Amino acid sequence: MNYLVSNFIKAVSVPVILIFALFLIVQNGMLDLTVWQELLTQTPMLLFIGAIVVALRFKQSRVIYILLFLLLSWALFVEIDHFKYLNFSPSLWFLSQLFILVLFTFDQNKTIWGRHGLIRALIILAVILVNYRFNQSITLHQFLNTEFIADLHLGGMTQIELVLSVLALLMLAVKHILSPSKTVLNTWVIAFFLVYFKLIDAEVLTHLIAFSVFGLLLIQGVLTDSYQMAFSDELTGLSARRALLQSSISLGKKYTIAMLDVDHFKKFNDTYGHDVGDQVLKLVASKINEIKGGGKAYRYGGEEFTIVFPNKSVNYAIPYLEQVRESIAIYAMTIRDNNERPDDSKTGKSQRSKNDTSSKVVNVTISIGVAEREGDLKDFDQVMKQADEALYRAKQAGRNCLAE
Missing domain, CATH: 3.30.70.270 (Reverse transcriptase/Diguanylate cyclase domain)
Known part of the structure; x- marks a missing residue:
């Protein structure tokens, strides 16, 4: 088991370090992308749509619904028309993203348009309705701001959000360890940076770059897993x-x-x-x-x-x-x-x-x-x-x- 955990740590360390390096370069002004901000605003949508096409091609149905939810997150972030009026609670939406990432990662790649696909669509709709219904809930926000440890400040994150974030990351890590998959690994990286951005309250430009990176990660995950299925022997793990x-x-x-x-x-x-x-x-x-x-x-x-x-x-x-x-x-x-x-x-x-x-x-x-x-x-x-x-x-x- 220790070997599997160490393999997981080695696998995630490479993308995490590279993405961190990219963010630090942008945040420190070593790479000026402000002139490209308008283009970067639209890039995530193009990458997400491209990733959905790739996932459709290789029948990775669970990835499609993750992409659809992240696409909605992007639309809310850049305040696309008809979305900016929703005004969801940042805390509740943050937890909703982690919930969808974990739920659909543990799901199976069943039919896209059939009964299983309808259930997934209804789950996403239910999450949206919950966010719409409770975005102004005083009781909910009091609960999310509950302090287990006095005077413990976590930047833009509450203590309950931290606990649920750690739980989500652990669940995704266990999923990858028990059933190695590049898509699951990259989903863990996406969840990690969602947590990181919540902690530091990242700049708008960094967020836009992150959404683009998320699209690329899921495209890479689908292509890598599809290649593994086609060119690896499932029983022995050897090349086929x-x-x-x-x-x-x-x-x-x-x-x-x-x-x-x-x-x-x-x-x-x-x-x-x-x-x-x-x-x-x-x-x-x-x-x-x-x-x-x-x-x-x-x-x-x-x-x-x-x-x-x-x-x-x-x-x-x-x-x-x-x-x-x-x-x-x-x-x-x-x-x-x-x-x-x-x-x-x-x-x-x-x-x-x-x-x-x-x-x-x-x-x-x-x-x-x-x-x-x-x-x-x-x-x-x-x-x-x-x-x-x-x-x-x-x-x-x-x-x-x-x-x-």
Whole structure:
């Protein structure tokens, strides 16, 4: 878990630092954008509309409704006609933005125009009506200004707003840690800067730049996640076959390809079930992904994997491939009977600390076929075919070995 949290911190630190640097440059007058202020006023709308088009194209429905709400926030901020008369409470609208960001981030990418889309639209409408109804509520503002700690001043933010802001950021962080997504990560960055601006009461120009950045972040998130879905294997996390074919275009004149296959995989599935089969594939993928020597691992399909060594010969690649083969062969995988697995996690942990007679330790092995682009093998498909034939020879030789 600590590893996942540290990964999250590293991931968000880059965009946060870059955006902070941009704001500081503008605020300190190092970059004079006042002459472009009129253009910057309209830029967020264009970027949000562009992001909505991209989200529609890649069926990222939850992002569309986040964008629509942020577009409304922009319209309120720059006082677009018909919006400037709403005069919403800044505190209530700030919390509404965080609420929408968290709610739709935890939502699923279901249909855009169907029943689920109607529910989302009704949620946004309800939030708008609540803001309109309670914008002058004395009781609400007294509640929002409640002080838990006396004489604790937080700039433009109340203590309740701070608590809810921290809660929103924590929820978005947990969502990304449990289900990594560039869109979720960038939504966290957007929420972070909404909180930051509330604390410091940022200038108008900085706000306009921020809205533009928000649009770019969501465009990047949708495109990155869509690329990941298209070019990554969901089960193992490795790059998928499509990514392999795409990368083959830029391999150059010298490279080595290895085809790897899990031995007796069908037997694992038939004996232990598909769930165990999936665990075997994940184990093998994790070991293959640790390949040294500049090799890049892919899941080719089923129980087959591919490793490509750009600009490397067969003789160079073989020692690294043997390391992977041996690391998989010596790894003892424990298989437990799912029918005897307790529902309670504490009971399960207690059982695992004892000698569990219902568990069985098995070893997984792989066979490897390797080929180099040389001589008559000038086409990528030809090299792949040669590596596949070498893999067949490794199987014929008794498995758990490598053949050229």
